[in-house]
Amino acid sequence: MEENLKIYYHNHLFPPVHYLQIVIPKGEFSEPLEKKGIMEVLSENLFIYSSKYKEELKPIFDREGANFDISVSEEATLITLKVIKENFEGAFSLLLDSFFFPEFKEKKLKSSKKQAIGNLKISLTDPQIVSEMHLFNFVFGKNHPLGKNQTIKTIKNIKLKDLNNEFNLLKDTKNWGIFISSPVEKEKIINSITDVMKRYELKNMNFFELKDTKLDLKPKVRIVPKKGMTQVSINLLIPSFPRVSPDYIPLKISFYTFSEGGFSSRILKEIRVEMGSTYGVLGSYNAFKNIGYFQISGMVKNNDFQKAVEIIKDLYKDWRKEGIKEDELEEAKQFYLNSFKTIKDDPLEWGSFLLKNYIQDLPENYYDVLIERIKNLNLEDLEEVHKKLEEEIPFWVFLGDEKIIKPIAEMLGETEVKNYFDIE
Amino acid sequence: MIKINFFELKNGLKIYYLFNPNSLISFLQVWYHFGSAQEEAEKNGIAHLIEHIFFKGTEEIEETEYSRLIQREGGSCNAFTSEEKICFYETIPTEKLEMIIKMEADRMKNLKITEEKFEKEKKVVMEEFKERIQNQPIVKPLMEVRKDVFGDHPFSRDPAGNIETINNIKFEDVINYYENYFHPKNCTLIIVSSKDFEEAKEIIEKHFGNIEKKGKIPLPIPPLSKPAKEYVEKKIPIKATVFSKTYFLPKKEEFFFPLNLLHNLIGGDEDSILKREIQEEKFYVLQAGTFPFFSNSGTLFLFFSLHLPFIKKYNFLKKIDDLYKNKIKEILNDKKFEELKGRMAFSLLSSLNGSEKIGLYLADCIISRGSPDHFFNDLKNIENLKIEEVFKTLEFLKEAPSCEVLLKGSLWKKI
Numbered sequence: 001m002e003e004n005l006k007i008y009y010h011n012h013l014f015p016p017v018h019y020l021q022i023v024i025p026k027g028e029f030s031e032p033l034e035k036k037g038i039m040e041v042l043s044e045n046l047f048i049y050s051s052k053y054k055e056e057l058k059p060i061f062d063r064e065g066a067n068f069d070i071s072v073s074e075e076a077t078l079i080t081l082k083v084i085k086e087n088f089e090g091a092f093s094l095l096l097d098s099f100f101f102p103e104f105k106e107k108k109l110k111s112s113k114k115q116a117i118g119n120l121k122i123s124l125t126d127p128q129i130v131s132e133m134h135l136f137n138f139v140f141g142k143n144h145p146l147g148k149n150q151t152i153k154t155i156k157n158i159k160l161k162d163l164n165n166e167f168n169l170l171k172d173t174k175n176w177g178i179f180i181s182s183p184v185e186k187e188k189i190i191n192s193i194t195d196v197m198k199r200y201e202l203k204n205m206n207f208f209e210l211k212d213t214k215l216d217l218k219p220k221v222r223i224v225p226k227k228g229m230t231q232v233s234i235n236l237l238i239p240s241f242p243r244v245s246p247d248y249i250p251l252k253i254s255f256y257t258f259s260e261g262g263f264s265s266r267i268l269k270e271i272r273v274e275m276g277s278t279y280g281v282l283g284s285y286n287a288f289k290n291i292g293y294f295q296i297s298g299m300v301k302n303n304d305f306q307k308a309v310e311i312i313k314d315l316y317k318d319w320r321k322e323g324i325k326e327d328e329l330e331e332a333k334q335f336y337l338n339s340f341k342t343i344k345d346d347p348l349e350w351g352s353f354l355l356k357n358y359i360q361d362l363p364e365n366y367y368d369v370l371i372e373r374i375k376n377l378n379l380e381d382l383e384e385v386h387k388k389l390e391e392e393i394p395f396w397v398f399l400g401d402e403k404i405i406k407p408i409a410e411m412l413g414e415t416e417v418k419n420y421f422d423i424e
Numbered sequence: 425m426i427k428i429n430f431f432e433l434k435n436g437l438k439i440y441y442l443f444n445p446n447s448l449i450s451f452l453q454v455w456y457h458f459g460s461a462q463e464e465a466e467k468n469g470i471a472h473l474i475e476h477i478f479f480k481g482t483e484e485i486e487e488t489e490y491s492r493l494i495q496r497e498g499g500s501c502n503a504f505t506s507e508e509k510i511c512f513y514e515t516i517p518t519e520k521l522e523m524i525i526k527m528e529a530d531r532m533k534n535l536k537i538t539e540e541k542f543e544k545e546k547k548v549v550m551e552e553f554k555e556r557i558q559n560q561p562i563v564k565p566l567m568e569v570r571k572d573v574f575g576d577h578p579f580s581r582d583p584a585g586n587i588e589t590i591n592n593i594k595f596e597d598v599i600n601y602y603e604n605y606f607h608p609k610n611c612t613l614i615i616v617s618s619k620d621f622e623e624a625k626e627i628i629e630k631h632f633g634n635i636e637k638k639g640k641i642p643l644p645i646p647p648l649s650k651p652a653k654e655y656v657e658k659k660i661p662i663k664a665t666v667f668s669k670t671y672f673l674p675k676k677e678e679f680f681f682p683l684n685l686l687h688n689l690i691g692g693d694e695d696s697i698l699k700r701e702i703q704e705e706k707f708y709v710l711q712a713g714t715f716p717f718f719s720n721s722g723t724l725f726l727f728f729s730l731h732l733p734f735i736k737k738y739n740f741l742k743k744i745d746d747l748y749k750n751k752i753k754e755i756l757n758d759k760k761f762e763e764l765k766g767r768m769a770f771s772l773l774s775s776l777n778g779s780e781k782i783g784l785y786l787a788d789c790i791i792s793r794g795s796p797d798h799f800f801n802d803l804k805n806i807e808n809l810k811i812e813e814v815f816k817t818l819e820f821l822k823e824a825p826s827c828e829v830l831l832k833g834s835l836w837k838k839i
Contacts, residue, residue, distance in 0.1 A: 338497050338517060
């Protein structure tokens with residue numbers, strides 16, 4: 001419709017419910033560092049009270065046969081509205097009224113801060129989560145949105161006026177994307193959406209965009225000692241390419257074979273299936289608009305720690321230099337091409353895929369481009385992009401028994417030791 | 425129109441088939457009616473170990489190929505073990521439904537278990553235990569207090585087992601358990617698919633129909649009637665205190681919606697009583713909530729709270745008491761009741777986005793609650809629910825046997 005609003009339509013027959021998602025390109029990357037966690041707290045405080053309504057909003061949504069959800073990722077805020085077939089316009093108006101005219105209250109803020117602190121305290125008991133927090137802090141540093149972790153202090157720093165400021169930025173962020181999966185025909189539902197949207201003004205404002213970051217890529221290791229651990233947590237990061245890069249798709253396909261493909265991946269086959277030394281060491285390729293990296297993490301048996309590290313190191317070198325085999329390429333291609341049937345089966349998953357493409361400024365026909373590109377990929381394409389990756393794994397974090405970790409860590413590169421809770 | 429077909433093969437395998445013409449994919453669940461509560465106590469963890477070994481190949485499929493073949497088609501597969509069941513499930517594009525039916529039938533009868541694979545997978549299961557329980561300072565004590573809470577009841581054993589009992593498991597035990605409990609008569613298939621029912625039935629008969637494997641039906645699990653202790657206390661090495669109070673109720677379908685509604689009202693929803701209490705709380709309650717657990721052996725209803733460590737242990741108990749005496753009666757009027765009913769019905773309906781979600785809900789109706797009819801009747805039953813039934817269940821709940829567990833954080837002290 002308007003130049004700053006894009007609507008994707010999807011039709012489903014069952015259940016008799018509309019699923020609407022709104023994506024706003026403002027997420028955790030733009031949080032003030034000293035108030036890290038504010039977007040999560042803000043999301044807990046939205047759709048609770050509105051100056052347009054005297055009572056709390058949740059029972060009004062109930063009466064409209066609707067419910068909502070709001071989630072925040074690094075790059076975006078996603079609002080989901082589910083509404084019974086007959087009540088779309090009323091519920092959508094209610095959603096937008098509640099969004100554009102929110103009321104934040106001290107009592108609710110206090111409670112959501114408590115919840116956030118509670119969640120954080122629970123997370124901090126999990127060695128794998130703490131190890132991951134250390135990894136980002138180690139790689140990007142405390143002055144970077146990826147390296148600065150949420151702490152009790154940053155949550156306590158959040159005040160009511162901060163919530164209002166952050167909300168104003170969210171509200172005024174341009175380029176909303178909308179996805180609707182509906183049991184109603186396209187024209188009718190799109191008209192309903194546009195009719196309601198016309199009542200609200202979407203301003204054009206610039207939004208925060210995380211820039212690519214120059215990193216010192218000399219191999220280095222952070223050791224996080226923790227007594228009594230019967231396993232070592234391994235977490236490593238290798239810089240890669242952002243989502244908009246032409247190298248993203250070939251690397252995504254190739255990384256499946258290296259580490260992202262579960263039992264199809266080389267790392268899991270070696271360390272779990274052959275050695276029985278882990279429940280899982282798994283990789284993920286995290287690609288944002290302007291930054292991308294591979295992350296591999298898992299917990300391995302203390303006695304097999306050294307061997308597991310050597311295997312990961314060797315497998316990486318081999319994968320980077322020699323690439324993957326024809327049958328592995330075919331397997332990874334088939335996985336991604338066929339997985340869209342599953343993704344499309346769930347309207348909310350399909351919507352998330354489309355809206356993520358949208359906020360990352362990928363072309364309108366990106367789905368078709370992606371499919372074609374995957375179909376046509378060959379081993380030479382992969383060889384080219386592999387050359388652009390680092391020769392050695394540059395960042396490692398090991399959490400566990402220091403005596404076991406230290407000698408191995410020192411062989412990998414420069415080491416530093418940090419306390420378990422020293423994640424700021 | 426969505427329709428559920430049921431049929432049973434001569435070998436005793438039961439199949440529930442939901443034809444979902446609106447989808448391109450199929451979701452298959454294979455439920456074996458055997459879980460950790462039916463293991464020998466000293467071999468606790470064997471059901472979970474066998475779940476792992478199911479992915480280690482058959483005469484026809486090589487080790488690790490199971491997952492790879494499914495992933496190659498864009499599908500996914502996984503499994504879990506509970507106290508009462510083991511479930512294997514796969515999502516797959518519908519044109520490959522026969523492939524996974526064939527693979528599931530194959531591993532029901534032809535699992536190729538070698539000593540070498542057994543030993544390696546035992547190590548993997550130990551590492552899973554360490555990762556999920558032993559090295560988790562909140563989870564580990566929770567597992568340890570199961571014995572105090574459930575006493576001699578087999579629910580005192582965690583499905584994961586522990587290092588000692590996993591070590592006790594021998595190769596021959598796995599073979600015996602596999603032969604005894606993993607056969608058609610002890611299994612239920614639940615499929616949601618866009619494939620025509622008659623066509624799918626023929627495929628199921630073709631692959632499962634010729635399985636003559638016979639075994640035992642596991643002994644029934646005794647009902648969860650009461651806790652072994654009324655109060656359990658333990659220290660935990662973290663700077664927070666966890667408190668819970670669990671009520672033991674018999675398994676009754678008539679509790680299902682009233683307890684779910686009470687859960688939403690008391691501690692499940694964001695605007696529930698306990699979540700509001702946190703807002704007004706002068707002390708240091710960080711989180712609080714409720715959780716209902718429905719099983720074939722009984723129903724548990726759990727209150728929990730997470731505090732900063734220096735908290736009066738009975739502060740939260742007073743709150744629970746106050747809920748029963750005053751708060752619920754104060755808040756649950758006819759208007760609120762209708763709101764909660766509407767919310768529950770809509771949450772159910774709107775959660776059915778996709779074949780997998782539909783399949784999981786159907787399985788809950790069949791496996792946990794005993795009938796596929798719930799799938800079609802639940803919305804109507806919510807509509808017909810009366811406020812009196814909720815208050816009756818509440819009376820039942822507050823009189824039910826219960827157990828309090830206090831996990832004292834490292835800085836705990838009475839104030």
